[in-house]
Amino acid sequence: MDLLQLTWGTLILRPYVFIFLACYLALAILHLGLGRALAFLVLGYLVAWTVEFSSIHTGFPFGLYIYIPATEDRELWIAGVPFMDSLSYVFLAYAGFTMALPALGRSGQGGRFHPEDEKSLWNSWRVAVLGAVLTMTLDIVIDPVALRGYRWFLGQIYGYPEYGVYFGVPLTNFAGWFLVAFVLLILLQVLNTRLPASGWWTRGRRRFAGQAFLGPALYLGILAFNLFMTFWIGEYTLGWVGVFIYAPFLTWLALKTLP
Secondary structure, eight states: OOHHHHHHHHHHHOHHHHHHHHHHHHHHHHHHOHHHHHHHHHHHHHHHHHHHHHHHHHOTTTOOOEEOGGGTTTSOEETTEEHHHHHHHHHHHHHHHHHHHHHHOSOOSTTOOOGGGGHHHHTSHHHHHHHHHHHHHHHHHHHHHHHTGGGSTTOOOEEOSSOBTBTBBOHHHHHHHHHHHHHHHHHHHHHHHHSOSSGGGGTTOOOOTTGGGHHHHHHHHHHHHHHHHHHHTTOHHHHHHHHHHHHHHHHHHHHHHOO
């Protein structure tokens, strides 16, 4: 099967991934500019693919796991790693980052906060750390339901040699997610500060009221989709654990930012 057919097969087989990716591109272009959004997409994908390739061969940084090539003839794989999987890291990390900004910002009332208001905060290590934690927390919801992909349309594409302590997922996976998300967000900060602030790098960039809520809306959309799938396949305990993990933080963030 040629590359074009495999690429088309990936789109057909994983439409939800590309919907979230399209949302990322639309929001990141408005937020960062076209060049920065594409640079983070490409470089973030390369980082994610590298660590996944490393993990399936050496166990670092996520712990050892196995990709099951059940769909290798229907979608794009790159050296034993599904293309769509590494691609997901980019929009997950960006969503976690944009969730951290209003959480740490001092001007988050009624949607008036946006990153340019506090450039020192935008580029601070605190945002990178909280964004990485929030990205990892998304994976706490995503990974167990993805592991049960044989019960929904994801399919069984991966597994762990040994059953992990968190609904089948080993804790090393979440440590790896924090580390990789932190690296990606430092990369995002570097791209924002080191790339030229003109030309195609910032093309499409806009500032408007309520913009700070768009990235968090993507984050919540990803969370809602995965919680829905968790309940849909009948994993009620897993689903409620996810709800209760998020309830305190989301309640506090809503009280902090809404009028």
